[in-house]
Amino acid sequence: MKKGKFIIVVADYHKKYADGMVKAAREVFHGHKVEEVRVPGTFEVPLMVKRALRKKPDAVLALGLVWQGETAHADLILKSATEALMRMMIDTDIPILHHLVGVKTERQARERCLGKLNRGKEAAAAALRMWKLKGVGRGR
Numbered sequence: 001m002k003k004g005k006f007i008i009v010v011a012d013y014h015k016k017y018a019d020g021m022v023k024a025a026r027e028v029f030h031g032h033k034v035e036e037v038r039v040p041g042t043f044e045v046p047l048m049v050k051r052a053l054r055k056k057p058d059a060v061l062a063l064g065l066v067w068q069g070e071t072a073h074a075d076l077i078l079k080s081a082t083e084a085l086m087r088m089m090i091d092t093d094i095p096i097l098h099h100l101v102g103v104k105t106e107r108q109a110r111e112r113c114l115g116k117l118n119r120g121k122e123a124a125a126a127a128l129r130m131w132k133l134k135g136v137g138r139g140r
Contacts, residue, residue, distance in 0.1 A: 005032070006035070006058060008061045010022055010039070011100070020114040024124070029127075029128075042077050046081055049085060059096070063099050063123060065109060078100060
């Protein structure tokens, strides 16, 4: 079986949740080549994704958790990161699975990063699907 090459870029400011997403993603990627890059926070994720794309992986996962508080800070961070990641994906034709999660409660964080709704697991599963579709629509 051919193995895919995947890079996980994770913001580990909230380490417990970052670790939960990465662990779940790695379980899905079992048997594939996986590289992991950790950055201080969500705002730094797009820069490391850009650098990861230079390695021509089959897909890049962008993982992280942002607490949404009373100010607009979280929204600004998430919107900026989202726009940057989308632009890079379209420009490079390499899938970037955006799972920078904005949460308001501890329960939401646990569910999305440590529980059944684990965004790391979802991102890895989506990356594998995109890998299987590689070449579709590119003409032959």
